[in-house]
Amino acid sequence: MTEDRKVIVSIADEELSSIPAVVSALEEAGLTVDAVLEPIGTVTGSIGSGDVAALQDVPGVRDVELQRDVDQR
Template sequence: MPEKVTISVADDAIERIDEVVAALEGGGLQVEQVLRPIGVITGSVDTRHVHALGSVAGVAAVEPQGTVQLPPPDSDVQ
């Protein structure tokens, strides 16, 4: 099952972010967005491969993207 993730690129790897993206794609990441100026990559990957992305050279952190769902307006939740 795919999981959406946000990947932070290490400061010393931002200049070669395209290489990091290619390596992540080789690890199974389906890239959705590359925010070059701030060194952030978003995408989705099979849950079995999430932890392996953290070992890619130039990756500082891999974080799952959380979702928020509000209750319907007429619910009893306050």
């Protein structure tokens, strides 16, 4: 079993009117959605570390970034 990774997915500008369809496709690709931030075209969630690259192939996705934890000491 692979470790889940938190990701931030950016939706392509030309697909902003189709965010629900893109979110459905991301879920089919294995993403567990935490939040959909429609005004800024961003989806956050988690997926197995071995499946992160597959999200980039989802139609309507502009970019996929790994979420980083910041130490605020």
